[in-house]
Amino acid sequence: MSEANLVDALREQAHPVVSLVAEAAGEVVGHIMLSPVSLGGHPELRVMGLAPMAVAPAHQRKGIGSALVRAGLEQCRQLGFGAVVVLGHPSYYPRFGFLPAARFGIGSEFEAPEEAFMLVELQPGYLADVTGTVQFHAAFKDL
Ligand SMILES: CC(C)(COP(=O)(O)OP(=O)(O)OC[C@H]1O[C@@H](n2cnc3c(N)ncnc32)[C@H](O)[C@@H]1OP(=O)(O)O)[C@@H](O)C(=O)NCCC(=O)NCCS
Incomplete structure:
Protein backbone atom coordinates (compact mmCIF):
# COMPACT_ATOMS: atom_id res chain seq x y z
CA MET A 1 0.00 0.00 0.00
CA SER A 2 1.35 3.44 -0.83
CA GLU A 3 1.48 6.28 1.67
CA ALA A 4 -1.39 7.95 -0.20
CA ASN A 5 -3.54 4.86 0.39
CA LEU A 6 -2.46 4.82 4.02
CA ALA A 14 -9.02 6.01 12.55
CA HIS A 15 -10.58 8.39 15.04
CA PRO A 16 -9.64 11.04 15.86
CA VAL A 17 -7.18 11.91 13.13
CA VAL A 18 -5.05 15.04 13.10
CA SER A 19 -4.30 15.87 9.47
CA LEU A 20 -2.66 19.14 8.49
CA VAL A 21 -1.35 20.52 5.24
CA ALA A 22 1.08 23.33 4.52
CA GLU A 23 0.39 25.56 1.54
CA ALA A 24 2.67 27.81 -0.48
CA ALA A 25 1.22 29.97 -3.25
CA GLY A 26 -2.00 27.98 -3.14
CA GLU A 27 -0.25 24.65 -3.57
CA VAL A 28 -0.05 21.87 -0.97
CA VAL A 29 3.65 21.44 -0.17
CA GLY A 30 3.56 19.47 3.07
CA SER A 38 -2.51 1.50 21.49
CA LEU A 39 -0.10 0.65 24.22
CA GLY A 40 -0.45 -3.02 25.12
CA GLY A 41 -1.99 -3.50 28.55
CA HIS A 42 -2.91 0.17 28.94
CA PRO A 43 -6.17 0.84 27.05
CA GLU A 44 -6.79 3.89 29.25
CA LEU A 45 -3.78 5.78 27.86
CA ARG A 46 -4.32 8.24 25.01
CA VAL A 47 -1.30 8.13 22.73
CA MET A 48 -1.01 9.29 19.11
CA GLY A 49 1.35 8.03 16.41
CA LEU A 50 2.91 10.54 14.00
CA ALA A 51 2.83 9.19 10.43
CA PRO A 52 2.99 9.76 7.63
CA MET A 53 4.66 13.11 7.13
CA ALA A 54 6.29 14.67 4.10
CA VAL A 55 7.37 18.00 2.64
CA ALA A 56 7.81 18.39 -1.13
CA PRO A 57 11.54 18.24 -1.98
CA ALA A 58 11.64 21.76 -3.43
CA HIS A 59 10.23 23.13 -0.18
CA GLN A 60 12.33 21.19 2.33
CA ARG A 61 14.66 22.87 4.83
CA LYS A 62 12.51 25.98 5.08
CA GLY A 63 10.92 25.15 8.42
CA ILE A 64 7.70 23.73 6.96
CA GLY A 65 8.19 20.29 8.50
CA SER A 66 8.94 21.84 11.88
CA ALA A 67 5.81 23.98 11.73
CA LEU A 68 3.73 20.91 10.86
CA VAL A 69 5.17 18.85 13.73
CA ARG A 70 4.65 21.64 16.26
CA ALA A 71 1.08 22.31 15.11
CA GLY A 72 0.33 18.57 15.08
CA LEU A 73 1.60 18.08 18.62
CA GLU A 74 -0.43 21.08 19.82
CA GLN A 75 -3.62 19.69 18.30
CA CYS A 76 -3.01 16.33 20.00
CA ARG A 77 -2.52 18.14 23.30
CA GLN A 78 -5.76 20.03 22.82
CA LEU A 79 -7.57 16.76 22.06
CA GLY A 80 -6.40 15.47 25.44
CA PHE A 81 -3.70 13.06 24.28
CA GLY A 82 -0.83 12.52 26.70
CA ALA A 83 1.98 11.40 24.40
CA VAL A 84 2.98 10.99 20.75
CA VAL A 85 5.21 8.28 19.27
CA VAL A 86 7.09 8.34 15.98
CA LEU A 87 9.20 5.91 13.99
CA GLY A 88 11.50 8.24 12.12
CA HIS A 89 14.82 9.98 11.64
CA PRO A 90 16.62 10.01 15.02
CA SER A 91 18.37 13.27 14.09
CA TYR A 92 15.16 15.12 13.23
CA TYR A 93 12.56 14.53 15.94
CA PRO A 94 14.56 15.23 19.14
CA ARG A 95 14.35 18.98 18.36
CA PHE A 96 10.62 18.73 19.15
CA GLY A 97 11.25 16.97 22.47
CA PHE A 98 11.12 13.38 21.23
CA LEU A 99 13.31 10.91 23.14
CA PRO A 100 14.07 7.24 22.43
CA ALA A 101 10.98 5.32 23.59
CA ALA A 102 13.26 2.59 24.94
CA ARG A 103 14.21 4.99 27.73
CA PHE A 104 10.61 4.77 28.89
CA GLY A 105 10.56 0.97 28.51
CA ILE A 106 8.28 1.32 25.51
CA GLY A 107 8.83 -0.57 22.26
CA SER A 108 7.25 -0.77 18.83
CA GLU A 109 5.55 -3.71 17.16
CA PHE A 110 7.63 -2.88 14.07
CA GLU A 111 11.27 -3.87 13.92
CA ALA A 112 13.45 -0.78 13.70
CA PRO A 113 16.71 0.56 15.08
CA GLU A 114 16.09 1.34 18.73
CA GLU A 115 16.90 5.05 18.40
CA ALA A 116 14.38 5.47 15.54
CA PHE A 117 11.36 4.78 17.74
CA MET A 118 10.78 7.90 19.80
CA LEU A 119 8.14 9.51 21.96
CA VAL A 120 7.30 12.84 23.50
CA GLU A 121 5.08 13.32 26.52
CA LEU A 122 2.50 16.07 26.03
CA GLN A 123 1.63 15.88 29.71
CA PRO A 124 4.75 15.61 31.88
CA GLY A 125 5.04 12.20 33.51
CA TYR A 126 2.21 10.73 31.40
CA LEU A 127 4.16 7.55 30.75
CA ALA A 128 6.02 7.33 34.05
CA ASP A 129 5.91 3.76 35.36
CA VAL A 130 4.30 2.54 32.14
CA THR A 131 5.95 -0.05 29.89
CA GLY A 132 4.68 -1.95 26.89
CA THR A 133 4.59 -2.32 23.14
CA VAL A 134 2.94 0.21 20.85
CA GLN A 135 0.59 -1.06 18.16
CA PHE A 136 -0.24 1.17 15.24
CA HIS A 137 -3.53 1.21 13.34
CA ALA A 138 -4.05 -1.96 11.28
CA ALA A 139 -3.68 0.07 8.06
CA PHE A 140 0.08 0.40 8.74
CA LYS A 141 0.51 -3.37 8.36
CA ASP A 142 -0.47 -3.08 4.67
CA LEU A 143 2.32 -0.56 3.91
C1 LIG B 1 11.82 15.00 7.07
C2 LIG B 1 11.05 16.15 6.42
C3 LIG B 1 9.56 15.98 6.68
C4 LIG B 1 11.54 17.47 7.04
O1 LIG B 1 10.79 18.55 6.51
P1 LIG B 1 11.45 20.00 6.30
O2 LIG B 1 10.37 20.96 5.97
O3 LIG B 1 12.60 19.88 5.36
O4 LIG B 1 12.02 20.25 7.76
P2 LIG B 1 12.45 21.63 8.41
O5 LIG B 1 12.75 22.65 7.36
O6 LIG B 1 11.48 21.99 9.45
O7 LIG B 1 13.76 21.20 9.15
C5 LIG B 1 14.91 21.04 8.41
C6 LIG B 1 15.85 20.23 9.24
O8 LIG B 1 15.49 18.86 9.13
C7 LIG B 1 16.64 18.12 8.80
N1 LIG B 1 16.24 16.98 7.99
C8 LIG B 1 15.56 16.99 6.84
N2 LIG B 1 15.44 15.73 6.39
C9 LIG B 1 16.05 14.93 7.30
C10 LIG B 1 16.30 13.55 7.38
N3 LIG B 1 15.89 12.70 6.42
N4 LIG B 1 16.97 13.07 8.46
C11 LIG B 1 17.41 13.91 9.41
N5 LIG B 1 17.23 15.24 9.37
C12 LIG B 1 16.56 15.74 8.31
C13 LIG B 1 17.50 19.06 8.03
O9 LIG B 1 18.84 18.67 8.10
C14 LIG B 1 17.28 20.36 8.76
O10 LIG B 1 18.11 20.39 9.89
P3 LIG B 1 18.81 21.73 10.35
O11 LIG B 1 17.67 22.65 10.73
O12 LIG B 1 19.62 21.29 11.53
O13 LIG B 1 19.58 22.17 9.17
C15 LIG B 1 11.32 16.24 4.91
O14 LIG B 1 12.70 16.29 4.69
C16 LIG B 1 10.74 15.09 4.10
O15 LIG B 1 9.57 15.12 3.68
N6 LIG B 1 11.54 14.05 3.84
C17 LIG B 1 11.10 12.91 3.02
C18 LIG B 1 10.02 12.11 3.69
C19 LIG B 1 10.35 11.74 5.09
O16 LIG B 1 11.49 11.38 5.39
N7 LIG B 1 9.34 11.83 5.96
C20 LIG B 1 9.52 11.61 7.38
C21 LIG B 1 9.36 10.18 7.70
S1 LIG B 1 9.81 9.95 9.42
Whole structure:
Protein backbone atom coordinates (compact mmCIF):
# COMPACT_ATOMS: atom_id res chain seq x y z
CA MET A 1 0.00 0.00 0.00
CA SER A 2 1.35 3.44 -0.83
CA GLU A 3 1.48 6.28 1.67
CA ALA A 4 -1.39 7.95 -0.20
CA ASN A 5 -3.54 4.86 0.39
CA LEU A 6 -2.46 4.82 4.02
CA VAL A 7 -3.63 8.42 4.40
CA ASP A 8 -7.01 7.50 2.86
CA ALA A 9 -7.37 4.44 5.10
CA LEU A 10 -6.53 6.37 8.26
CA ARG A 11 -8.90 9.17 7.33
CA GLU A 12 -11.72 6.63 6.93
CA GLN A 13 -10.94 4.25 9.77
CA ALA A 14 -9.02 6.01 12.55
CA HIS A 15 -10.58 8.39 15.04
CA PRO A 16 -9.64 11.04 15.86
CA VAL A 17 -7.18 11.91 13.13
CA VAL A 18 -5.05 15.04 13.10
CA SER A 19 -4.30 15.87 9.47
CA LEU A 20 -2.66 19.14 8.49
CA VAL A 21 -1.35 20.52 5.24
CA ALA A 22 1.08 23.33 4.52
CA GLU A 23 0.39 25.56 1.54
CA ALA A 24 2.67 27.81 -0.48
CA ALA A 25 1.22 29.97 -3.25
CA GLY A 26 -2.00 27.98 -3.14
CA GLU A 27 -0.25 24.65 -3.57
CA VAL A 28 -0.05 21.87 -0.97
CA VAL A 29 3.65 21.44 -0.17
CA GLY A 30 3.56 19.47 3.07
CA HIS A 31 1.41 17.12 5.09
CA ILE A 32 1.36 15.51 8.50
CA MET A 33 -0.99 12.96 9.99
CA LEU A 34 -1.37 11.67 13.52
CA SER A 35 -3.70 8.86 14.59
CA PRO A 36 -4.24 6.93 17.82
CA VAL A 37 -2.00 4.00 18.72
CA SER A 38 -2.51 1.50 21.49
CA LEU A 39 -0.10 0.65 24.22
CA GLY A 40 -0.45 -3.02 25.12
CA GLY A 41 -1.99 -3.50 28.55
CA HIS A 42 -2.91 0.17 28.94
CA PRO A 43 -6.17 0.84 27.05
CA GLU A 44 -6.79 3.89 29.25
CA LEU A 45 -3.78 5.78 27.86
CA ARG A 46 -4.32 8.24 25.01
CA VAL A 47 -1.30 8.13 22.73
CA MET A 48 -1.01 9.29 19.11
CA GLY A 49 1.35 8.03 16.41
CA LEU A 50 2.91 10.54 14.00
CA ALA A 51 2.83 9.19 10.43
CA PRO A 52 2.99 9.76 7.63
CA MET A 53 4.66 13.11 7.13
CA ALA A 54 6.29 14.67 4.10
CA VAL A 55 7.37 18.00 2.64
CA ALA A 56 7.81 18.39 -1.13
CA PRO A 57 11.54 18.24 -1.98
CA ALA A 58 11.64 21.76 -3.43
CA HIS A 59 10.23 23.13 -0.18
CA GLN A 60 12.33 21.19 2.33
CA ARG A 61 14.66 22.87 4.83
CA LYS A 62 12.51 25.98 5.08
CA GLY A 63 10.92 25.15 8.42
CA ILE A 64 7.70 23.73 6.96
CA GLY A 65 8.19 20.29 8.50
CA SER A 66 8.94 21.84 11.88
CA ALA A 67 5.81 23.98 11.73
CA LEU A 68 3.73 20.91 10.86
CA VAL A 69 5.17 18.85 13.73
CA ARG A 70 4.65 21.64 16.26
CA ALA A 71 1.08 22.31 15.11
CA GLY A 72 0.33 18.57 15.08
CA LEU A 73 1.60 18.08 18.62
CA GLU A 74 -0.43 21.08 19.82
CA GLN A 75 -3.62 19.69 18.30
CA CYS A 76 -3.01 16.33 20.00
CA ARG A 77 -2.52 18.14 23.30
CA GLN A 78 -5.76 20.03 22.82
CA LEU A 79 -7.57 16.76 22.06
CA GLY A 80 -6.40 15.47 25.44
CA PHE A 81 -3.70 13.06 24.28
CA GLY A 82 -0.83 12.52 26.70
CA ALA A 83 1.98 11.40 24.40
CA VAL A 84 2.98 10.99 20.75
CA VAL A 85 5.21 8.28 19.27
CA VAL A 86 7.09 8.34 15.98
CA LEU A 87 9.20 5.91 13.99
CA GLY A 88 11.50 8.24 12.12
CA HIS A 89 14.82 9.98 11.64
CA PRO A 90 16.62 10.01 15.02
CA SER A 91 18.37 13.27 14.09
CA TYR A 92 15.16 15.12 13.23
CA TYR A 93 12.56 14.53 15.94
CA PRO A 94 14.56 15.23 19.14
CA ARG A 95 14.35 18.98 18.36
CA PHE A 96 10.62 18.73 19.15
CA GLY A 97 11.25 16.97 22.47
CA PHE A 98 11.12 13.38 21.23
CA LEU A 99 13.31 10.91 23.14
CA PRO A 100 14.07 7.24 22.43
CA ALA A 101 10.98 5.32 23.59
CA ALA A 102 13.26 2.59 24.94
CA ARG A 103 14.21 4.99 27.73
CA PHE A 104 10.61 4.77 28.89
CA GLY A 105 10.56 0.97 28.51
CA ILE A 106 8.28 1.32 25.51
CA GLY A 107 8.83 -0.57 22.26
CA SER A 108 7.25 -0.77 18.83
CA GLU A 109 5.55 -3.71 17.16
CA PHE A 110 7.63 -2.88 14.07
CA GLU A 111 11.27 -3.87 13.92
CA ALA A 112 13.45 -0.78 13.70
CA PRO A 113 16.71 0.56 15.08
CA GLU A 114 16.09 1.34 18.73
CA GLU A 115 16.90 5.05 18.40
CA ALA A 116 14.38 5.47 15.54
CA PHE A 117 11.36 4.78 17.74
CA MET A 118 10.78 7.90 19.80
CA LEU A 119 8.14 9.51 21.96
CA VAL A 120 7.30 12.84 23.50
CA GLU A 121 5.08 13.32 26.52
CA LEU A 122 2.50 16.07 26.03
CA GLN A 123 1.63 15.88 29.71
CA PRO A 124 4.75 15.61 31.88
CA GLY A 125 5.04 12.20 33.51
CA TYR A 126 2.21 10.73 31.40
CA LEU A 127 4.16 7.55 30.75
CA ALA A 128 6.02 7.33 34.05
CA ASP A 129 5.91 3.76 35.36
CA VAL A 130 4.30 2.54 32.14
CA THR A 131 5.95 -0.05 29.89
CA GLY A 132 4.68 -1.95 26.89
CA THR A 133 4.59 -2.32 23.14
CA VAL A 134 2.94 0.21 20.85
CA GLN A 135 0.59 -1.06 18.16
CA PHE A 136 -0.24 1.17 15.24
CA HIS A 137 -3.53 1.21 13.34
CA ALA A 138 -4.05 -1.96 11.28
CA ALA A 139 -3.68 0.07 8.06
CA PHE A 140 0.08 0.40 8.74
CA LYS A 141 0.51 -3.37 8.36
CA ASP A 142 -0.47 -3.08 4.67
CA LEU A 143 2.32 -0.56 3.91
C1 LIG B 1 11.82 15.00 7.07
C2 LIG B 1 11.05 16.15 6.42
C3 LIG B 1 9.56 15.98 6.68
C4 LIG B 1 11.54 17.47 7.04
O1 LIG B 1 10.79 18.55 6.51
P1 LIG B 1 11.45 20.00 6.30
O2 LIG B 1 10.37 20.96 5.97
O3 LIG B 1 12.60 19.88 5.36
O4 LIG B 1 12.02 20.25 7.76
P2 LIG B 1 12.45 21.63 8.41
O5 LIG B 1 12.75 22.65 7.36
O6 LIG B 1 11.48 21.99 9.45
O7 LIG B 1 13.76 21.20 9.15
C5 LIG B 1 14.91 21.04 8.41
C6 LIG B 1 15.85 20.23 9.24
O8 LIG B 1 15.49 18.86 9.13
C7 LIG B 1 16.64 18.12 8.80
N1 LIG B 1 16.24 16.98 7.99
C8 LIG B 1 15.56 16.99 6.84
N2 LIG B 1 15.44 15.73 6.39
C9 LIG B 1 16.05 14.93 7.30
C10 LIG B 1 16.30 13.55 7.38
N3 LIG B 1 15.89 12.70 6.42
N4 LIG B 1 16.97 13.07 8.46
C11 LIG B 1 17.41 13.91 9.41
N5 LIG B 1 17.23 15.24 9.37
C12 LIG B 1 16.56 15.74 8.31
C13 LIG B 1 17.50 19.06 8.03
O9 LIG B 1 18.84 18.67 8.10
C14 LIG B 1 17.28 20.36 8.76
O10 LIG B 1 18.11 20.39 9.89
P3 LIG B 1 18.81 21.73 10.35
O11 LIG B 1 17.67 22.65 10.73
O12 LIG B 1 19.62 21.29 11.53
O13 LIG B 1 19.58 22.17 9.17
C15 LIG B 1 11.32 16.24 4.91
O14 LIG B 1 12.70 16.29 4.69
C16 LIG B 1 10.74 15.09 4.10
O15 LIG B 1 9.57 15.12 3.68
N6 LIG B 1 11.54 14.05 3.84
C17 LIG B 1 11.10 12.91 3.02
C18 LIG B 1 10.02 12.11 3.69
C19 LIG B 1 10.35 11.74 5.09
O16 LIG B 1 11.49 11.38 5.39
N7 LIG B 1 9.34 11.83 5.96
C20 LIG B 1 9.52 11.61 7.38
C21 LIG B 1 9.36 10.18 7.70
S1 LIG B 1 9.81 9.95 9.42
